[in-house]
Amino acid sequence: xxxxxxxxxxxxxxxxxxxxxxxxxxxxxxxxxxxxxxxxxxxxxxxxxxxxxxxxxxxxxxxxxxxxxxxxxxxxxxxxxxxxxxxxxxxxxxxxxxxxxxxxxxxxxxxxxxxxxxxxxxxxxxxxxxxxxxxxxxxxxxxxxxxxxxxxxxxxxxx
Amino acid sequence: xxxxxxxxxxxxxxxxxxxxxxxxxxxxxxxxxxxxxxxxxxxxxxxxxxxxxxxxxxxxxxxxxxxxxxxxxxxxxxxxxxxxxxxxxxxxxxxxxxxxxxxxxxxxxxxxxxxxxxxxxxxxxxxxxxxxxxxxxxxxxxxxxxxxxxxxxxxxxxxxxxxxxxxxxxxxxxxxxxxxxxxxxxxxxxxxxxxxxxxxxxxxxxxxxxxxxxxxxxxxxxxxxxxxxxxxxxxxxxxxxxxxxxxxxxxxxxxxxxxxxxxxxxxxxxxxxxxxxxxxxxxxxxxxxxx
Numbered sequence: 001x002x003x004x005x006x007x008x009x010x011x012x013x014x015x016x017x018x019x020x021x022x023x024x025x026x027x028x029x030x031x032x033x034x035x036x037x038x039x040x041x042x043x044x045x046x047x048x049x050x051x052x053x054x055x056x057x058x059x060x061x062x063x064x065x066x067x068x069x070x071x072x073x074x075x076x077x078x079x080x081x082x083x084x085x086x087x088x089x090x091x092x093x094x095x096x097x098x099x100x101x102x103x104x105x106x107x108x109x110x111x112x113x114x115x116x117x118x119x120x121x122x123x124x125x126x127x128x129x130x131x132x133x134x135x136x137x138x139x140x141x142x143x144x145x146x147x148x149x150x151x152x153x154x155x156x157x158x159x
Numbered sequence: 160x161x162x163x164x165x166x167x168x169x170x171x172x173x174x175x176x177x178x179x180x181x182x183x184x185x186x187x188x189x190x191x192x193x194x195x196x197x198x199x200x201x202x203x204x205x206x207x208x209x210x211x212x213x214x215x216x217x218x219x220x221x222x223x224x225x226x227x228x229x230x231x232x233x234x235x236x237x238x239x240x241x242x243x244x245x246x247x248x249x250x251x252x253x254x255x256x257x258x259x260x261x262x263x264x265x266x267x268x269x270x271x272x273x274x275x276x277x278x279x280x281x282x283x284x285x286x287x288x289x290x291x292x293x294x295x296x297x298x299x300x301x302x303x304x305x306x307x308x309x310x311x312x313x314x315x316x317x318x319x320x321x322x323x324x325x326x327x328x329x330x331x332x333x334x335x336x337x338x339x340x341x342x343x344x345x346x347x348x349x350x351x352x353x354x355x356x357x358x359x360x361x362x363x364x365x366x367x368x369x370x371x372x373x374x375x376x377x378x379x380x381x382x383x384x385x386x387x388x389x390x391x392x393x394x395x396x397x398x399x400x401x402x403x404x405x406x407x408x409x410x411x412x413x414x415x416x417x418x419x420x421x422x423x424x425x426x427x428x429x430x431x432x433x434x435x436x437x438x439x440x441x442x443x444x445x446x447x448x449x450x
Contacts, residue, residue: 002167019167019209022200041160042197049263055237056263061196065167066189066211109263130348131261 004068008033009077017064024048026064027074035075035104039133046132049105050074056112075104078111087111087149096145098136106132106142114150122147162199166208173218173297173326176210180322181299183208188324190232193260193268194276218326223248227292227329236265236273236283249330250443251290251339251357255282258341261349274310275325277317277380280351284311285375286341288383289357292330296323304329311380337361338444340436343375344428346419352376353420356408356432358440360391367391372404372436374429377414384408387433396441401434408433 005014008031015030027036027050039045041060048059051073078085084092087107097103106129113120113128120128125143134142166183170176180186187206189195190213198204212218218231221242228249230239239245240256259282260268273283274294287294287307295304296319310317319325333339343355354376361369370391372384387408391400414425 018164020162020164020199022161022196025161041200043193043260043264046261046263055266057267058193058263060200061192061264061267063167063189063192063196066192066213112266113262127257127348128262130350131263 002065004065006064006067006069007071009073015064019063019065021064022060023050023062023064023067023072024059027059027072030064033074033076037101037104039101044133045102045105046109047102047105049108049132051108051112054112054115056109073108075107078107086153087114087146090145090149090152091142094141094145094148096137096141102132102134106134110146110149114146114153117150120147120150125150160200162196163202163205165199165206167211168208169211169214171214171216173212173215173324176212176215176324177297177299177322179208179210180324183210186210186321188212188275190272191235191268192272193264194272194278212324221245223332227331230270230328230330232269232271232324232326234270236260236268236270237262239270240265245330248332249290251341251359252283252286252330254339255286255341255343255355255357258282258343258345258349258352258355271325271328274328275317275319277311277313277315279311279314279379279381280376282341282343282352282355282375285355285357285373285381287328287330288381289359289371289373290331290333291371292328294325294329295327297326298323302326307381308383313379333359333361336363336444338440338442340439340443342432342436342439344432354414354425354428354432356429356436358433358436360396360437360440360444362441362444365395366393367396367441368393372408372433374408374412374432377412377425377429382412384411384433386411391437396437401437404437405430405434 001016037047039047043058043061050059125146168179186208189209189211218233220231246253292307338360340358343352345352357373359371360367370388372388374382387404390404409430414422416422
């Protein structure tokens, strides 16, 4: 066991972890943040995607012990008490989710993506989405939601 | 789907890291973890010790030096692909990197990790072989350089020993008379390709005088297509050359059947990719004038 200190969604946690504990399990089981979903556990489905120091990462392909001293953001960091994040709103308005299993991972990946690519094309969004499996929507509505968000988010601070 | 127990070490220097590797039996280096951690989760690999090198500060460089771009072991694939130095000096590498895994896995996965993993379906090994690059590896005994063509032995096996760490890859900067192209086909973007081709050609006075065509995903390591490369030498590229090189490429590969495609389909695909890549490399080298 080793003690790690990590900031998750702005709150600092100090926990003892076994080195083999995955970050995805740390987030869900230790911190109770079950918005981060676990699908395939080998990096294919994308549903466990979180931000580590602002960059999207598969939490199932990261050990909790590796994020010692880092800042992690999960889907719970997006909405404030009663207000959805504009990206979430765009998903709602474009019918970009149905069962919602893949959604948290896609939202976190899209936060990083839109942050780094000014005005991405639909093709670029589709290519980014190739790392995320959604069995409900057929992706078109997700592409549209991210596209719309990217066009409205210029000048949107901190999104 | 959980890793078996292991000991975890987080050295702060390369010296400490190689010492730990030398003292352990069955130690593994953890960099980006995008190939290693799936193997741990699936329990296809159960190292005794994981040596996490991510906090070693001097392995993050991308720098041009003596005709190569040197890339430290902790440079992420996304940083590499987004680097304006890589894009302008090693365009072949920049072209292929968008096919490596997915947007999110490229944020963590490293260039060095892709090389050391030696997956025959990896894009970066194919590009490094096509460019004639090399890697620098370090162990307690000292350091050595390995040519790309000698690094990849077979699937998941390099010519490095278990106690060596790949600390840097060197990507040759080739001049304006060179043309490059990378072409692959996968069922979905980011999936393992059914076939891929990297081409580097040097054009002088309107004719090709150096050429390397390398295939990936069709053998147990990057395969230099020697006859197909020879077919393009000594002339400007035209329909006749495209088709003779394509035929030579198809004759040189013998990929296995798998769940996604038959070997015969993949052989045909290699011909198509050689044709596409040669046209595009020719256009690149001639600035589009003859393309």
